[in-house]
Amino acid sequence: MKKIIISLVIGILVASCTNAKKASEVSAVYIPSDIYMGLSCEELAAAADKVRASVPGLETAVNSTQKTDKNKEIAAWIIFWPAAMMMKGNAEEQAQLANAKGQIEAIKTAAMGKDCG
Secondary structure, eight states: OHHHHHHHHHHHHHHHHOOOOOGGGOOOOOOOGGGGTTSOHHHHHHHHHHHHHHHHHHHHHHHHHHHHHHHHHHHHHHHOGGGGGGOOOSHHHHHHHHHHHHHHHHHHHHHHHTTOO
8 A cells, every 4th residue: 555655646746747748738929910910811821821830840849848858757756856856848849839829829810800811
């Protein structure tokens, strides 16, 4: 029984230590739509396509870094637990993905303001 409790405590610590997020957990940052208001509907569509094309790669990078960080964290807890406190996370990848999501929202807002179809 004691081993089960210790295993549960260690499992909870390992699961909750890193600040790395999955792509689905990353929210868009606010990007003002004003920067896109000077574009025509066609230019807005092209800008949206360009940003949308980058999102899968960014999501893959976020998820990959998150998975690697989790694996390193598990190894750190097993081998040398203080090292688990120094995990890098994936903040840079999260910021890039959040920015892309924000750009898409800003472009959509600009397109709605111009009555683009």
